[in-house]
Amino acid sequence: MLGEFDFINWIRAQQSKSDLVQLPAGDDLAVLKWPADELLLVGVDQVLDGVHFDSAVHSPRAIGRKVMNRNLSDCAAMACLPAAAVAAVALPKGSDLQYARELYLGLKEAADPFNCALIGGDTATWNGKLALTVTILGRSAGIKPITRSGARPDQEIYVTGPLGGSILGRHMSFVPRITEARAIAAACAVTSMIDISDGLSRDIRHVCDQSRVGAIVFEDRIPVHGDAVTLRHDGRSALEHALHDGEDHELLFTTPGPVPANLPAIHIGITTEEPGVRLRTASGDVPLDSKGWEHKL
DSSP, rough: OOOOHHHHHHHHOOOOOOSSSSOOBBSSSEOOOOOTTEEEEEEEEEBBBBBBOOOTTTTTTHHHHHHHHHHHHHHHTTEEEEEEEEEEEEETTTOOOOOOHHHHHHHHHHGGTTTTTEEEEEEEESSSSEEEEEEEEEEESSSSSOOOOOOOTOOEESSSSOSGGGGGTHHHHHHOOOOHHHHHHHSSSEEEEOSSSSOOOHHHHHHHHHOEEEEEEEEEEBBOOHHHHHHGGGGSSSHHHHHHOOOOOOOOEEEEEEOOSSOEEEEEEEEEESSSEEEEEEEEEEOOOOOOOOOOO
């Protein structure tokens, strides 16, 4: 059985202070010394056994990495740097201390490359399945946060990498595009950005709706991942997987002009004054329906 205070003491032993983290986990609240010239960005994300992962298949360390990486990908979507995070874990009754430690180490493995400190959280047990929630704090660090609402008509639409087929494993092992987002935002006048978590067809509509623009996506420019090709046996084409599968966690962004060739950016379309999202095929334009992931309430 899990010993809560043993786990808390173990976590406390992993903590260290820094210029930002004045008091890490161990007290009722952590204490951060926030730079006066930076904006604070806050987000939260949750993963659930049976929805985002399968605890019978995926290791606790892989699960921990995934929930942290989802939050880090949200930082990438706004071109901010992650600074610190807190995690709340609801463990199934009967979980042992080693399982809890592995979850924590997965969170830490994902956070450490981006200097994101795990500064606290909460752990409990219950009769349900494993659930993890991470709240992340980001800092602007010299780049104005990029939102979904800044796109204007006649701008270029880009993605940072190939899409589709993430269910074959990339949904658990993706790398958040924080470095790429910062480089692109520093070099270009990025007007809107989002990470592709719910599928290209759905996430591009989020940008269009909030920016009050439409979009044309060029069918022959969609970068299709090899995993999407592998999944063709399910009766859907590789292009359909690239358009509609979720959890690619590449970035989709808009700019008024071209992106320098040395940056990871694939031009896939243009924004329009006319509302709606359309796919430009060899036979003409057709509506691009949103078929990506959506939680049913």
